[in-house]
Every structure is written in structure tokens, then in C-alpha cells.
Amino acid sequence: MLRQDKDFNDGWSFQLNSQPTTQGWRTVSLPHDWSVEAKFDPCLEGATAYLPGGIGWYQKYFQLKLQPKQRAYLIFDGIYNHASLELNGQNLHYQVFGYSPFYLDITEYLQAENHLLIKVDRSRIADSRWYSGSGIYREVRLLVVNQVHVAPWDNFIFATQACASQASLTQQLQVAGVRPGASLQVRTRLINAAGQVCAETTHQQQSLYNSVNLALQLTVDAPELWGPESPSLYRAITEVLCDGQLSDSFEQQVGIRHLYFDPKQGFYLNHQAYPIKGVCLHHEAGAVGAAVPDGVWLRRLTKLKEAGVNAIRIAHHPASCALLSLCDRLGLLVQDEFFDEWDYPKDKRLNMHDQHGDPLSEGYASYFAEHAQRDLTNALKAHRNHPCVFMWSIGNEIEWTYPRNVQATGFFDASWDGNYFWSQPPNSREKIAQKLTELPQQEQDIGRTAQRLAKWVKDLDQSRPVTANCILPSASYESGYAQALDVIGFSYRQVMYDYGRQHYPSLPIIGNEVLPQWHEWKAASARPHVAGVFLWTGIDYLGEVHQQWPTRSLAAGLLDTAGFTKPTWQMFRSLWQQQPVLALYTRPFDHEQFVHNNQVVSAKDPNAWQQALWIWPQLNQHWNYQDQDIILVEAISNCPELELFVNGSSVGKRQLSQQADRIFRWAVPFSAGELRLEARDEHGNRHTEQLSTSDDARQLALSLELSEDNLVAHLIAQLVDKQGLPVRHQQRRVEFSADNNAHLLGVDNGSASNVEAFTGPTLNTSKGRALAIFKRSTPTQAVQLGAALQGGQLQQLSWPAA
Numbered sequence: 001m002l003r004q005d006k007d008f009n010d011g012w013s014f015q016l017n018s019q020p021t022t023q024g025w026r027t028v029s030l031p032h033d034w035s036v037e038a039k040f041d042p043c044l045e046g047a048t049a050y051l052p053g054g055i056g057w058y059q060k061y062f063q064l065k066l067q068p069k070q071r072a073y074l075i076f077d078g079i080y081n082h083a084s085l086e087l088n089g090q091n092l093h094y095q096v097f098g099y100s101p102f103y104l105d106i107t108e109y110l111q112a113e114n115h116l117l118i119k120v121d122r123s124r125i126a127d128s129r130w131y132s133g134s135g136i137y138r139e140v141r142l143l144v145v146n147q148v149h150v151a152p153w154d155n156f157i158f159a160t161q162a163c164a165s166q167a168s169l170t171q172q173l174q175v176a177g178v179r180p181g182a183s184l185q186v187r188t189r190l191i192n193a194a195g196q197v198c199a200e201t202t203h204q205q206q207s208l209y210n211s212v213n214l215a216l217q218l219t220v221d222a223p224e225l226w227g228p229e230s231p232s233l234y235r236a237i238t239e240v241l242c243d244g245q246l247s248d249s250f251e252q253q254v255g256i257r258h259l260y261f262d263p264k265q266g267f268y269l270n271h272q273a274y275p276i277k278g279v280c281l282h283h284e285a286g287a288v289g290a291a292v293p294d295g296v297w298l299r300r301l302t303k304l305k306e307a308g309v310n311a312i313r314i315a316h317h318p319a320s321c322a323l324l325s326l327c328d329r330l331g332l333l334v335q336d337e338f339f340d341e342w343d344y345p346k347d348k349r350l351n352m353h354d355q356h357g358d359p360l361s362e363g364y365a366s367y368f369a370e371h372a373q374r375d376l377t378n379a380l381k382a383h384r385n386h387p388c389v390f391m392w393s394i395g396n397e398i399e400w401t402y403p404r405n406v407q408a409t410g411f412f413d414a415s416w417d418g419n420y421f422w423s424q425p426p427n428s429r430e431k432i433a434q435k436l437t438e439l440p441q442q443e444q445d446i447g448r449t450a451q452r453l454a455k456w457v458k459d460l461d462q463s464r465p466v467t468a469n470c471i472l473p474s475a476s477y478e479s480g481y482a483q484a485l486d487v488i489g490f491s492y493r494q495v496m497y498d499y500g501r502q503h504y505p506s507l508p509i510i511g512n513e514v515l516p517q518w519h520e521w522k523a524a525s526a527r528p529h530v531a532g533v534f535l536w537t538g539i540d541y542l543g544e545v546h547q548q549w550p551t552r553s554l555a556a557g558l559l560d561t562a563g564f565t566k567p568t569w570q571m572f573r574s575l576w577q578q579q580p581v582l583a584l585y586t587r588p589f590d591h592e593q594f595v596h597n598n599q600v601v602s603a604k605d606p607n608a609w610q611q612a613l614w615i616w617p618q619l620n621q622h623w624n625y626q627d628q629d630i631i632l633v634e635a636i637s638n639c640p641e642l643e644l645f646v647n648g649s650s651v652g653k654r655q656l657s658q659q660a661d662r663i664f665r666w667a668v669p670f671s672a673g674e675l676r677l678e679a680r681d682e683h684g685n686r687h688t689e690q691l692s693t694s695d696d697a698r699q700l701a702l703s704l705e706l707s708e709d710n711l712v713a714h715l716i717a718q719l720v721d722k723q724g725l726p727v728r729h730q731q732r733r734v735e736f737s738a739d740n741n742a743h744l745l746g747v748d749n750g751s752a753s754n755v756e757a758f759t760g761p762t763l764n765t766s767k768g769r770a771l772a773i774f775k776r777s778t779p780t781q782a783v784q785l786g787a788a789l790q791g792g793q794l795q796q797l798s799w800p801a802a
Contacts, residue, residue: 036289049542053122069147077138099317131542133290153381226255231331255387276532278311286561287746295707308576327388343444447480560750596667609661639679710779
């Protein structure tokens with residue numbers, strides 16, 4: 001019998017208690033996040049979204065009878081955090097870091113009947129700067145192999161050369177459990193999507209040791225290269241024979257691509273210039289918390305791709321393998337980030353260096369020295385076969401925690417009165433370097449730690465560049481930090497793009513974290529040496545809202561927490577996509593920022609847009625106001641000219657070339673009826689967008705978005721009036737329901753200030769809509785889903801069987 005790779009996610013019991021009790025268990029399936037099941041509480045920590053932590057216990061009883069000389073591994077993709085694992089009363093492992101995968105050889109601990117007990121200590125409820133989730137929030141697998149086998153993550157296939165005519169691949173693998181003197185044969189076939197064998201290789205040797213390291217070579221003619229526009233994937237099937245007997249066989253997904261960063265011309269993918277149009281993402285997904293089904297991620301990632309996004313930066317810790325697999329398939333480049341703090345802690349509530357020092361906010365820095373190499377190694381080895389991963393990031397804004405680096409720049413001297421975001425360093429390169437030699441030095445040095453981390457990465461993978469997100473690049477260039485990097489990433493430092501090119505012309509630059517504003521893309525796209533940007537953020541995320549109750553999420557995303565698109569999504573779609581974009585918004589006239597002369601609107605400060613920050617103003621998609629109120633009508637488009645009509649009468653044309661901030665504006669006295677926008681694209685094709693005055697909400701319009709596997713459904717309830725027009729200016733309470741063939745994962749309306757429990761089933765709408773996410777165990781049985789307005793009749797929609 002060859003290897004068996006099994007799902008180990010069902011049949012678990014859970015309880016939230018300082019010590020487990022006999023009667024306290026309830027059945028759960030993994031992945032599971034207990035924090036998201038709770039109510040928001042203003043007495044808790046805004047850093048972690050006002051949701052609780054605690055101590056959770058998981059147990060599973062299972063039988064596993066191994067054949068002679070077989071071995072068994074449990075593979076955990078992530079437990080948050082401080083997880084103590086026992087099998088049959090014996091200690092297995094203690095895992096502090098909540099984002100790194102790990103695996104355990106459980107062979108010697110197995111009995112006829114097995115009891116696995118896991119304690120997860122998330123009592124440090126402010127140990128993160130954002131919502132982390134709690135529990136076994138990623139998948140678990142059971143792997144059974146023969147004595148001679150390749151252990152988890154010990155198979156690595158990568159391209160050493162790839163172009164349209166030919167690709168050369170190297171396969172590095174380690175075969176364990178080999179008897180010295182045995183005849184070992186390894187053969188690999190590479191198979192394309194059509195089932196054709198495109199390359200094969202065989203290696204044979206006499207074993208000298210119990211463990212054998214091999215490097216095999218494959219050549220592929222006319223390869224189908226992987227990229228965001230065509231994410232072609234191959235299957236590599238490897239067989240291991242010992243003394244002529246097949247002992248192990250496994251399959252690995254492979255994507256063939258060529259990566260290169262040029263310090264003058266930016267990023268090249270498959271030998272073509274390829275600007276990075278990226279977004280940063282945290283690991284949670286609103287109503288489902290950190291235990292995110294594939295169907296939820298797929299909906300969100302697809303919407304980001306529709307806006308032209310081609311890359312994801314996983315901030316600020318390693319992604320789940322499930323998310324990376326989706327990015328492989330969808331064609332999204334991924335920058336995989338390891339750590340948010342190194343030797344010294346950040347302040348989880350206020351960012352920058354630690355200013356609280358209390359036990360509740362103790363984070364990974366306390367364990368970094370002991371665990372960092374193991375955790376980085378596990379994450380990198382588990383992720384390195386994903387073609388979507390194109391950069392490893394060793395850290396995020398680490399400079400804050402080494403005070404001498406902050407002080408050396410001169411930014412925060414009492415005598416300095418500039419603005420950090422928009423100013424060059426007060427101190428010259430020479431003065432920064434001098435100060436770094438004079439200022440008191442901590443026991444640990446940022447440059448030495450960066451060099452150590454980069455070496456750990458390069459020891460395991462030299463096929464991808466190492467980067468980091470530098471918040472103080474002027475100091476990092478001089479401290480030895482930048483010298484550890486293949487590509488330096490800037491955090492909110494567009495003003496430094498030319499500085500870096502001037503003073504360090506051989507080190508490529510990328511905007512690893514930038515504001516979700518047009519001015520950021522303008523600055524990067526005007527400079528060929530800047531490889532691209534990652535907007536903060538792709539999706540609104542829970543947490544990082546210290547003392548901001550009832551705000552529970554940071555609303556800087558292109559999508560909100562419910563996965564609904566926002567004006568920022570339309571802005572970047574208009575910049576990053578070729579097809580015509582036309583989006584229409586309204587709001588009461590903003591007299592603080594603008595003036596108007598009849599319909600013509602002017603900004604009081606014409607340059608204000610160049611320093612716009614994370615949060616956009618509240619824009620409405622309705623035409624419901626008080627009669628004759630002056631309304632600011634705004635449009636986002638990449639069409640060269642727009643014309644606005646109110647009840648059929650034109651109120652003027654606007655040209656894109658005249659809108660420095662790429663937002664078209666009109667001042668219009670409100671008159672009930674229809675607001676219509678017309679445009680002609682560069683080919684002369686006509687496009688329209690309209691808003692109509694609606695009456696009071698009378699009922700719901702239900703729509704369904706289904707996952708590819710038909711296991712997850714997003715049910716969207718939109719308020720409509722008696723004529724069926726969407727009602728977005730009124731809010732009503734909605735109750736969701738399903739029959740017994742599906743269960744509710746969570747409800748949300750996307751509002752950052754919605755502190756109703758995600759568990760539902762009722763909530764208020766926001767912008768006239770609400771979302772419920774359902775899951776079913778089998779796709780072969782139809783489900784009736786429903787929603788009702790408070791006091792109204794149930795409206796139903798069928799979730800069809802596959």
C-alpha cells in the first residue's frame with residue numbers, strides 16, 4: 001500500500017474553558033475559529049476587533065492501524081496560538097506561532113484507540129495588531145507512508161530557466177527510511193492539463209545512508225508558462241522504488257515561470273515587463289473569521305482580479321496553503337510574509353515600538369529568538385512549490401522596534417516640523433550613517449537579524465527574491481538591513497522612490513505597502529524602476545481599531561468585510577483594466593472641501609488629492625435627498641468624456657484630462673427622478689449608468705453567489721421598493737434562514753461600525769443590503785434559503801443541487 005493522504009478535519013470536539021470538563025464538549029469540524037462565534041464587546045481590545053480569546057480545547061478519538069514499517073504524520077496548517085498537543089497522554093509538541101504550518105511524526109505514539117488532545121491558549125487577547133482568530137483555524141491532514149518515503153515538504157520542483165521554447169526544471173527531494181546498501185530509483189513524469197507527458201526523468205543509485213538527497217533534472221519543450229493571464233499548471237508524479245519495489249508515489253502541482261527584478265526597469269514575468277498591481281490582505285474574511293472556506297476566498301479573490309489586481313501581499317504572516325492553492329489556480333502572484341516583529345515587540349494597540357508592555361499584549365517577539373528559524377523553515381518549505389509565490393518577505397515595518405534607526409533619520413526630532421509621509425529624511429545619508437555608529441545600540445541589531453533571516457531563506461530557496469517592508473528606508477539603507485534584501489520594499493514612502501534610485505541604483509524597489517489612492521499608482525507607474533505597488537488594503541479587515549468602538553474593522557479596502565465592492569475598487573479598476581469603467585455616486589455637498597459655481601465644482605485646495613490617506617469619504621449609490629438640496633455628484637471612469645443628465649436634461653460634460661484626481665464632479669440641486677451618466681469610450685461606444693429615486697423599502701430582492709464546488713453560498717438580500725428599485729438610503733432588519741441541509745456560517749452587511757454578532761441570523765442592512773454565508777456538507781441535495789424583513793413574509797431562493 002502506498003501513501004495515504006487523508007482529510008483529518010471532521011470528528012472533533014471543542015470546549016472553551018480554562019480546564020476541560022466531561023460535559024462541556026460540542027462537535028466541530030475544522031477549520032474552526034471560536035472568537036468569531038462570540039459577540040463584540042466594547043470592554044475588549046480594539047486591536048483584535050473587540051472579540052474574545054480565552055483557552056480552547058480540541059479532542060479527537062480515532063483508530064489508525066499501521067502496516068509494518070509504515071509511518072504516520074499529522075500536518076497542521078496553522079493553530080492560533082500557543083498550542084500544546086498530546087496524543088494518548090504523551091506530549092507531542094508545543095507550537096507558539098499561530099501562522100506557521102508544522103507536522104508531527106506520531107508513529108511511536110499510536111495505540112489501538114487514540115485520543116488526540118490540543119490546548120490552545122489565546123488568553124493574550126491583545127497579542128496581535130489585527131484580528132487573529134483563535135483555534136485550529138486551518139486544515140489538518142493525516143499522512144500515512146511506507147518506511148521508504150519522501151517526508152512532508154521534502155520535495156521541491158522549480159524552474160532554473162524558462163521561456164516560450166523550453167524550460168529546465170530541477171527537482172530536489174530527500175528520501176527517508178532507506179536501508180544503507182539498498183538500490184534506490186526515483187522517476188518523475190510531468191503531465192500537462194491535457195494529460196500528456198511533457199517530460200520525464202529517472203535517477204538510480206546505491207544508498208549509503210538512511211536518508212538520501214537527490215537532484216533530478218527535467219526539460220520541457222514549448223512549456224505553457226504560468227502567469228496571471230494564463231495560470232497553466234502541470235502535475236509532477238514521482239515514484240520511489242527501493243530494491244525494485246514501489247515504496248512511495250505522490251503528485252505535486254507545478255507552475256513554470258521566470259521571475260526577474262531589474263533595478264532600472266522593474267519586474268519581469270516570463271521575460272515581459274509586468275508592473276505589480278497588488279493589494280495587501282490579512283488572513284481573515286469578515287463573518288467567517290480566520291476559518292475561511294475556499295468558496296469565500298474564491299469570491300473575494302475573483303472580485304479583486306476583476307479590478308485588475310494581479311498580486312497579493314499576505315500581511316503580515318504566512319498564508320494558508322488553501323489560499324495559495326487558489327492563487328495558483330486563479331493566477332495571482334503572492335508575496336508571502338513571515339514576521340511582523342523580530343527581536344523586539346511592537347505596540348499591538350498603537351503600532352510602532354511597544355508602549356504598554358502588559359501580559360495581554362505579549363506577542364511573538366518574546367519567542368522569536370528560539371522559534372523563528374523553525375517557523376520560517378516550516379512555512380517556506382510548505383509553500384515553496386506554489387508557483388504563485390514570487391517573493392519572500394522577512395518582515396514588516398520592523399524599524400520601529402529598533403529606536404536608534406528611528407532616531408538616526410531625524411524625522412522625529414523635537415526641532416523637526418515636517419510631515420513624515422510626504423517629506424524626505426531630515427538627515428543626509430552621511431549623517432544617518434554617522435548617527436547609527438554613535439547612538440546607543442541594543443543587544444540585537446536590525447541588520448544582523450535581517451542577514452540571518454535572509455540566509456535561512458536562501459538556504460532553502462534561491463529561486464525567489466527576498467524583500468521586506470521598510471517604513472524607514474533611509475535608515476535601512478545604512479543599517480545593513482537593505483543589504484540583506486534582493487528587493488527593497490517601501491511602506492508609504494513614495495517620496496523616497498527617487499532617493500533610492502539615486503543613492504542605491506543596484507537595488508530594485510517595490511511599493512510593498514501604499515495608500516489606496518490614485519496618487520500612489522501615479523507615482524509608481526511614472527517611474528520604471530519601481531516594480532509596482534501593494535495597496536493597503538484589498539479588503540477591509542477586522543481589528544487595528546484601538547479605542548474606536550463601535551468601529552470593528554479598518555475600512556481601507558477595495559472590498560468591504562462582506563466582499564461588496566467600494567468606490568476604491570472602481571477607481572483601481574479604471575486604472576488597471578482596459579475595458580470601460582463607469583461608476584456613479586452622490587453625497588450631500590461637501591462645503592469644507594469644495595466650492596461650486598452652478599454645476600461646476602472646484603476643490604478649495606487643488607492639491608489635496610495628492611495627500612489623500614486610507615479612508616475615502618462616504619459615497620452613496622442612491623438618488624434620495626431633500627428637494628433642492630445641493631448634491632455633489634461624483635463619477636469614476638476611464639472614458640475620456642462624461643455627460644450627466646438629471647431627468648433627461650444635461651447638466652454638463654466633463655473631460656478626464658481635466659480631472660487631476662480622476663474623479664468627475666457636478667453640483668446638482670436635488671430633484672426626484674433619474675440621474676443618468678453617459679460616456680463614450682475611445683472607440684466611440686456608448687455606456688450609461690443611472691440612479692433612480694426610490695420609494696420606501698417594501699421587500700427584498702434575493703440573489704445567490706455559489707462556489708465552484710457548490711458547497712458555499714453567499715445569499716445577498718437587497719431592499720427594494722414596490723417597483724423593484726433598489727433602496728439604499730433606508731435600513732431595515734433582515735432575518736436569514738435555511739432548511740436542515742445547510743448551516744449558517746455568518747452574516748454581515750459590510751459596515752465597519754456593525755457590531756452585531758456574525759452568528760446572526762438577524763442583522764440590520766447597510767446601504768440597503770445584507771449578506772448571509774451558508775455551507776452544506778454535500779453538493780448533491782437542493783437547499784431552500786430564505787430571508788425576511790422584520791414583520792414581513794419569508795422570501796425563499798433555491799440553492800440547486802450540483
